[in-house]
Amino acid sequence: MQIKQIFTHTLIGLAIGVFSQSVSAEAIIDKPAPAFTGTTADGGKLSLDSLKGKTVVLEWTNHECPFVKKHYESGNIPQLQKDAAAKNIVWVQVNSSAEGKQGHVSGAEATKLNESRSAKPAYVVLDANGKIGQAYGAQTTPHIYIVDPKGILVYKGGIDDIPTAKVEDLPKANNYVREVWAALADGKKVPHASTKPYGCSIKYSS
Amino acid sequence: MMFKGYSIRNLMLWVLWMGLSLPVMAASNQASTPQVTATLISSHSHIAPGEQIILGIKLDILPHWHTYWRNPGDSGTVTTIGWKFSQPVEAGDVVWPLPDRFKMGPIVNYGYENSVTLPTPLKLPADLKPGKPLKVQAVVDWLVCKEECIPQQVVLSLDLPVVAAGQGQKTAAPDIDLALERQPAKVSWPVRLQGSDGSLTLLVDAPELADSAVKDIWFYPYEWGKIAQSHEQVVTKTATGIAIELHAGDMPLQPGEALEGVLIAKEQSTETSGYLLNPKLQTVTESSPAETGTDSLLLAIFLAFAGGMVLNLMPCVFPVLSIKALSLISHSSLGRGELIRQGLVYTLGVVVSFVALALVLVLLKAGGAQVGWGFQFQSAWFVFLMTYLMFTVGLNLSGVFTIGGGISGVGSHLADKPGYWGSFFTGVLATIVATPCTAPFMAAALGFALARPAPELIVIFISLGLGLAFPYLLLTSWPGLQKVLPKPGIWMEYTKQFFAFPMYAAAVWLVWVLAQQQGELAVVLVLSGFVLIALAAWIYAISRGASSTRLKFANAGVVLVVGLAIGLVTLLAETPTEALPDKQAKSLKQNWQPYSAEKLESLLAEGKPVFLNFTAAWCISCLVNEKVALSQPEVVQAFEQQGITYLKGDWTNKDAEITKILTKFGRSGVPLYVFYPAGHAGKPIELPQILTPASVLSHIQP
Numbered sequence: 001m002q003i004k005q006i007f008t009h010t011l012i013g014l015a016i017g018v019f020s021q022s023v024s025a026e027a028i029i030d031k032p033a034p035a036f037t038g039t040t041a042d043g044g045k046l047s048l049d050s051l052k053g054k055t056v057v058l059e060w061t062n063h064e065c066p067f068v069k070k071h072y073e074s075g076n077i078p079q080l081q082k083d084a085a086a087k088n089i090v091w092v093q094v095n096s097s098a099e100g101k102q103g104h105v106s107g108a109e110a111t112k113l114n115e116s117r118s119a120k121p122a123y124v125v126l127d128a129n130g131k132i133g134q135a136y137g138a139q140t141t142p143h144i145y146i147v148d149p150k151g152i153l154v155y156k157g158g159i160d161d162i163p164t165a166k167v168e169d170l171p172k173a174n175n176y177v178r179e180v181w182a183a184l185a186d187g188k189k190v191p192h193a194s195t196k197p198y199g200c201s202i203k204y205s206s
Numbered sequence: 207m208m209f210k211g212y213s214i215r216n217l218m219l220w221v222l223w224m225g226l227s228l229p230v231m232a233a234s235n236q237a238s239t240p241q242v243t244a245t246l247i248s249s250h251s252h253i254a255p256g257e258q259i260i261l262g263i264k265l266d267i268l269p270h271w272h273t274y275w276r277n278p279g280d281s282g283t284v285t286t287i288g289w290k291f292s293q294p295v296e297a298g299d300v301v302w303p304l305p306d307r308f309k310m311g312p313i314v315n316y317g318y319e320n321s322v323t324l325p326t327p328l329k330l331p332a333d334l335k336p337g338k339p340l341k342v343q344a345v346v347d348w349l350v351c352k353e354e355c356i357p358q359q360v361v362l363s364l365d366l367p368v369v370a371a372g373q374g375q376k377t378a379a380p381d382i383d384l385a386l387e388r389q390p391a392k393v394s395w396p397v398r399l400q401g402s403d404g405s406l407t408l409l410v411d412a413p414e415l416a417d418s419a420v421k422d423i424w425f426y427p428y429e430w431g432k433i434a435q436s437h438e439q440v441v442t443k444t445a446t447g448i449a450i451e452l453h454a455g456d457m458p459l460q461p462g463e464a465l466e467g468v469l470i471a472k473e474q475s476t477e478t479s480g481y482l483l484n485p486k487l488q489t490v491t492e493s494s495p496a497e498t499g500t501d502s503l504l505l506a507i508f509l510a511f512a513g514g515m516v517l518n519l520m521p522c523v524f525p526v527l528s529i530k531a532l533s534l535i536s537h538s539s540l541g542r543g544e545l546i547r548q549g550l551v552y553t554l555g556v557v558v559s560f561v562a563l564a565l566v567l568v569l570l571k572a573g574g575a576q577v578g579w580g581f582q583f584q585s586a587w588f589v590f591l592m593t594y595l596m597f598t599v600g601l602n603l604s605g606v607f608t609i610g611g612g613i614s615g616v617g618s619h620l621a622d623k624p625g626y627w628g629s630f631f632t633g634v635l636a637t638i639v640a641t642p643c644t645a646p647f648m649a650a651a652l653g654f655a656l657a658r659p660a661p662e663l664i665v666i667f668i669s670l671g672l673g674l675a676f677p678y679l680l681l682t683s684w685p686g687l688q689k690v691l692p693k694p695g696i697w698m699e700y701t702k703q704f705f706a707f708p709m710y711a712a713a714v715w716l717v718w719v720l721a722q723q724q725g726e727l728a729v730v731l732v733l734s735g736f737v738l739i740a741l742a743a744w745i746y747a748i749s750r751g752a753s754s755t756r757l758k759f760a761n762a763g764v765v766l767v768v769g770l771a772i773g774l775v776t777l778l779a780e781t782p783t784e785a786l787p788d789k790q791a792k793s794l795k796q797n798w799q800p801y802s803a804e805k806l807e808s809l810l811a812e813g814k815p816v817f818l819n820f821t822a823a824w825c826i827s828c829l830v831n832e833k834v835a836l837s838q839p840e841v842v843q844a845f846e847q848q849g850i851t852y853l854k855g856d857w858t859n860k861d862a863e864i865t866k867i868l869t870k871f872g873r874s875g876v877p878l879y880v881f882y883p884a885g886h887a888g889k890p891i892e893l894p895q896i897l898t899p900a901s902v903l904s905h906i907q908p
Contacts, residue, residue: 066356
């Protein structure tokens with residue numbers, strides 16, 4: 001009986017390993033970030049594993065959300081993306097808006113949208129079924145997660161500390177992404193590893 | 207702050223965009239956006255120096271849209287008001303009316319629909335100059351969301367005539383009055399917050415919250431991150447109020463840190479009440495005698511004592527004690543002092559056994575094990591040995607063999623003093639056979655005991671033991687009572703033999719328990735064990751009074767055969783538990799499904815009604831309830847008609863998941879019956895431990 005059980009479990013395990021392109025675990029600070037493999041805007045695949053060795057920023061987005069507009073139309077996020085590329089940090093835009101809901105885009109639309117906003121994320125991951133978003137517990141747009149080169153989650157929360165949709169608040173705000181980058185560069189502990197995310201709710205399918 | 211991308215072009219874009227979404231900049235006390243109409247109102251038409259007035263921002267919101275509370279929840283933004291006055295006046299903080307909550311997929315938000323007024327108190331300075339009106343300007347920022355969200359801003363203004371001190375005039379402002387009514391009340395209920403490993407329990411000792419009229423209870427924290435707000439808050443009734451299950455958030459509380467927020471209870475009549483709570487986090491091991499008070503400990507001790515007395519009537523305990531009482535009758539010629547000593551030694555045997563049990567529990571708890579009452583029956587070893595014990599006692603009562611003078615021998619050995627050891631072990635035996643019978647009284651006391659620190663747990667167990675020993679002790683120490691007992695005679699022998707049958711019945715039941723726990727093989731093994739034990743008993747009986755050589759052989763035979771019987775148990779311990787998966791597979795054809803926390807959560811999330819039954823093969827009252835109530839056609843039919851999902855948790859073997867939910871309901875053992883009514887707001891209803899079809903139906907009435 002036991003052998004049969006082990007056999008069954010192994011079979012199930014294999015099946016999961018082979019057929020899933022989804023995600024595992026939970027997003028907990030100082031723990032390995034949930035692994036995922038997602039479809040990118042250009043139709044390719046991106047797995048978090050393949051980015052090991054580099055710092056990764058995950059940014060949940062919805063271009064119609066006023067909070068996201070604040071950070072794109074002011075040039076704040078595009079600038080962060082440029083700076084990330086210069087520092088060899090991988091910026092991944094994740095879109096978890098379900099089909100038919102606000103902010104849902106096709107790969108081509110996403111690319112065009114970024115061009116029009118002079119935004120240059122390293123990758124755009126389309127997550128219309130919300131699997132990656134829900135594995136990370138992403139709630140808002142924007143919602144930021146930062147993974148260190150070892151694959152450990154070092155930050156989750158808001159993009160900065162002033163939760164408004166007002167552009168004039170940007171110069172006064174403490175940008176948490178830059179704070180994390182500085183801490184990682186100095187080999188220091190991230191000062192605010194978990195902060196309040198703010199923005200629109202992510203438009204999940206359910 | 208470094209901010210390279212902030213160019214003039216972007217600024218202009220922003221101005222354009224804000225201009226589009228903000229059509230309103232009028233110098234009036236009212237302004238509208240497509241979704242919201244905001245009005246600035248005052249509690250006073252004329253204001254005077256030194257007075258306190260209240261200004262309100264009334265938001266009339268398009269149906270299905272909402273604005274946010276002071277803690278907006280998982281997303282959203284709090285509404286802010288920037289005040290400007292023509293004279294130096296300081297505005298207080300918004301006093302937030304009770305919010306509603308909105309759930310969208312996995313996201314929970316706190317805010318307001320339809321209409322809300324946000325009152326702000328204003329203390330007017332004593333040197334406010336009368337004559338010229340006070341010009342008030344309020345810049346109000348909010349985020350209004352349906353599914354999509356729109357940030358909006360309006361500027362409202364109002365002129366308030368200033369009159370001489372003492373001449374201020376109030377005006378009718380029903381919206382402000384309503385907002386001030388919809389405030390959380392300060393309460394003096396004992397409130398505790400216990401937690402470990404990310405799970406928190408908020409205990410509110412307020413019986414009114416456990417009232418059946420209360421349909422929805424939710425705790426709204428003031429701050430983000432202390433608890434995970436999107437997590438379903440499971441509310442259960444306790445003996446003294448309610449317990450709410452919370453989960454730690456992304457900025458968890460430190461021990462000693464307070465969780466400030468509002469508990470909102472909605473009644474059927476749509477009456478809504480809010481209560482301000484501010485409990486400090488205690489870790490579970492931390493005891494708080496001051497807060498629970500000694501009353502509850504005394505009550506638990508009393509209940510344990512009463513429960514112990516009731517145990518005397520349990521089917522397994524009663525025969526054992528009756529035999530003891532019979533032997534007492536035989537010894538009626540003994541001196542009074544001797545009788546009392548016998549009673550005391552018996553009491554000691556019981557109490558020592560209970561203390562030993564309590565110590566085992568304390569150790570298991572210290573080791574972090576999830577334990578509950580009846581836990582010992584989850585060990586196949588224990589059940590096996592209990593089965594043998596019941597069977598052996600039965601053989602003894604039937605007269606197959608006698609030990610020492612034996613009870614049957616007492617008539618001819620009246621001069622013999624019955625041994626103190628005999629009395630002591632009767633006490634131990636009574637305790638062992640009593641353990642599976644959790645009398646209804648004891649459930650509460652034991653549940654309490656298991657949650658308490660070690661010394662209190664031991665005190666409660668001692669009280670339980672004293673309760674069990676009390677009737678017998680009374681009998682031995684009260685000559686008046688002894689006189690009421692009938693005279694010795696042959697009827698004693700018949701009674702004793704008759705009592706063998708409850709013991710055999712108990713053994714049969716335990717065999718069935720083993721079959722549930724360990725499968726068919728166990729039944730064969732334990733029945734073979736019976737044959738061996740009977741064989742040993744027979745060898746022992748026929749060799750009594752035999753010559754010393756034959757006696758030696760006989761004794762060796764007994765040891766060998768008993769050893770074989772025990773050996774069977776070892777064989778069994780090697781075989782893994784297989785019965786459970788099979789049983790669950792079969793269950794698909796039944797009207798119930800096996801319990802799992804995930805299943806319950808997902809059913810509740812869908813708003814489906816759920817009936818929970820926690821049972822164990824060794825729990826007789828559980829089985830009786832299932833037979834006479836839960837599997838009756840009218841109940842099965844009612845479950846079907848109301849679409850109730852019937853989940854059954856089997857605690858026959860160890861199951862941490864089930865122990866966890868039992869603990870949540872303040873229980874330490876089975877049975878436990880809970881009904882979750884349909885709808886997300888449903889509060890679980892606990893059913894009594896003894897069920898009838900009628901009582902089940904009355905609880906699940908929609």
